[in-house]
Amino acid sequence: MSPxxxxxxxxxxxxxxxxxxxxxxxxxxxxxxxxxxxREDTEQKCGAHAxxxxxxxxxxxxxxxxxxxxxxYHHQQKSSAQGGDAAAARRRAARRRHPGITR
Numbered sequence: 001m002s003p004x005x006x007x008x009x010x011x012x013x014x015x016x017x018x019x020x021x022x023x024x025x026x027x028x029x030x031x032x033x034x035x036x037x038x039r040e041d042t043e044q045k046c047g048a049h050a051x052x053x054x055x056x057x058x059x060x061x062x063x064x065x066x067x068x069x070x071x072x073y074h075h076q077q078k079s080s081a082q083g084g085d086a087a088a089a090r091r092r093a094a095r096r097r098h099p100g101i102t103r
Contacts, residue, residue: 017062024053024067031069037078046074054078 017023028050035046050069057066070078 015060020062023062023064026064027053027067028069030064034069035071035074036068037070037074046071048073 031050033050035048035050037046038044039046048071050071052070052072052075053067054070054075055061055066056068
């Protein structure tokens with residue numbers, strides 16, 4: 001049995017515009033296929049080969065200027081951090097529920 005991809009069960013692809021492949025390619029070309037993540041240790045762009053495109057702000061704002069090219073490593077780091085933040089928010093919300101309320 002092969003492992004499931006990390007995005008298995010995600011509906012994220014359903015929220016991307018139909019022309020996402022063209023938008024993605026345009027952003028990668030504009031960034032010269034170089035990772036735009038700014039490293040904290042050097043305050044310089046990573047510059048590694050970029051093969052991922054991600055949003056810089058609102059995940060539903062697909063304008064060219066709101067996208068950035070990332071290397072696989074930095075895209076995974078960003079996605080992991082966002083997943084951790086979402087899980088923490090769910091835990092906080094669960095603790096705030098009144099004990100007498102059931103789902």
